Amino acid sequence: MIPCRSLCLAARLSTLLAICVTSLCHPFPTYQEKFFNQTLDHFHPESKATWLQRYLYNDVHWTGSGRLINGCRGPILFYTGNEGDITDFWGVNGFMIETLAPKWGALLVFPEARYFGKSLPFGDASYTAENLVYLSTEQILEDYVKLLNFVKKSVRAAHNCPVVAFGGSYGGTLTTFLRVAYPSVVVGGLASSAPIGYYDKDGWSAHNVTEYTWSDIATGNYAKLSGVFTHPRCLDAIQAASIAIDATPIREVVDAFHVCSAAALGPNVPSELFAYALESLPQMNYPYPIGSRPAWPVRQVCDIMVAAGGSAAELIRAAANVTDTFFGWDGKNCIPALPEGPGGVPGDGPGPGPWGWQSCTENLHEFSARGLRNYSFDLERSARAPCRELFNGTVTPATSALADRFGGYKIPFSGVTNLIWSNGGLDPWHGGGFLPWFPPASGSEAQSNHRIFMPNAAHHLDLRGPHPDDPPDVTNARILEEKVIWGWIVEASKKESPSSAVW
Ligand SMILES: *[C@@H]1O[C@H](CO)[C@@H](O)[C@H](O)[C@H]1NC(C)=O
Ligand SMILES: *[C@@H]1O[C@H](CO)[C@@H](O)[C@H](O)[C@H]1NC(C)=O
Ligand SMILES: *[C@@H]1O[C@H](CO)[C@@H](O)[C@H](O)[C@H]1NC(C)=O
Ligand SMILES: *[C@@H]1O[C@H](CO)[C@@H](O)[C@H](O)[C@H]1NC(C)=O
Ligand SMILES: *[C@@H]1O[C@H](CO)[C@@H](O)[C@H](O)[C@H]1NC(C)=O
16 A cells, blocks of 8 residues: 555665564555445335445455364454445555454455445435435444345355454444344454444533533644643644634635635634644544654644744744645645535534435534634534535434434443454544443453553554554554454354354
8 A cells, every 4th residue: 555655665765774674565455346236225125226335355365274163264354334435444454454364364344335435326316315315324234234144155165254343433333333233243343433422412421521522632632642742832823823814814814725715714714724624633643654644743733833933924824834734735726625624513514425414314423622723512503504404404413313223322331242442542532432441341341342542542543554653552452452352253163063054
């Protein structure tokens, strides 16, 4: 993949040759792209409509080297694809692909969530309100159950192989719900940075969560940085820049930020684009460069902001440098209004397209902000009204739907077993995660599931492949995860007797 290649190139050109001798620099494994004839509506058996669901498939290591005592050729590692093109998730899941699959002789299957990437049930017409009605968490989970049944039946010697689910972010939420709702389909799951608690507002106060939690954690990256490094003046410079932007005539702000129109600055105040970039970076605050992003990108922002002089013009120039870098401005063409941001709501929220639809039905994040910007969430103004406008008045957010259906904060205590929830301290989404201390694990819950906290990790860093610059908490998390998951696989293969149907 590109990050590795550019890293190798950089290493070759500089004296950092040591990096190149690590396992990092072999090319990232590839996949076969396959399509499965999937049911459109799993809940109305009379509806016969189908569509082609894409999945990525790699059996390079599935050679029998991981043969289990029940005759299965090796475990199946299944990534529960979330809101995006599945090929993007392939590259960030080195732990499954580069570490576990070769070690365990495992089969890799990465389905794409319906309505994303190439998995469009209605082709180009998929994003109308009328056609989006088949997009829901339950339909996605049913897709995964069907696809797994198909793989186990159609792939030689796969039929009784234990399947382990993996997922990051909403993918981690899907991994959790898959195990909760279909315990016989997957033997367990690693759910990294799954913000399930954020969907269970009734449980917030008991878990020290408020409407500001997401924003406070994002802001904390610029203020104290969880001990990674500190910038005592960073937040002050950011706030001074925001005030300067909002006090400047809008034409000048549009020019300074190289955007095509005032609308591209955001729906509420002109400093919103800057706030959007600042709020997005903590999730990507990784310890090594990825693509064009440097190691610890929050530190780079703080360096730029702190180095700026105190005048309004200097602060605005520095803030524009931050957004230009964040959006990858080409130095020539203006930056258009982005469909996915900045929306009015911190984190993410109502927008056009499939994830906007999910926000407007079941996946709404009800976040206010302070620190990097001031924003007060209001259900009618922040969500209901924009959702009506986006989807022709057909939907209104059902804010407790996921918690009502799957259990929210009660999940770890529901009797479900074999789940690992891992979260990163730098990542604003950990505020909605199942954390080790809230409430403390006890008795059978502690034995059945694991809750891991990595203070120096951003969004699902543990799912990436190992890197020499990984913080020890992340390295240790992967060691524990590997040991625990292998235990599930061995246990499951003992329970399933060898079947005559083994080919
Ligand atoms: C998918 O399955 C349906 C129903 O079995 C069938 O009618 C249709 O032709 C299949 N489509 C493709 C592309 O295989
Ligand atoms: C809303 O309705 C208009 C007019 O019928 C249609 O063109 C548009 O595609 C609809 N939008 C969505 C998201 O369905
Ligand atoms: C509760 O949250 C606040 C702020 O978000 C934090 O400072 C505090 O340490 C948390 N308390 C516990 C017990 O985690
Ligand atoms: C941002 O500032 C840095 C340091 O002054 C400079 O090297 C870089 O080219 C600037 N980037 C942009 C996009 O303005
Ligand atoms: C938010 O409001 C407070 C109080 O009015 C103000 O001090 C602060 O500078 C504002 N923050 C930003 C980022 O605009």
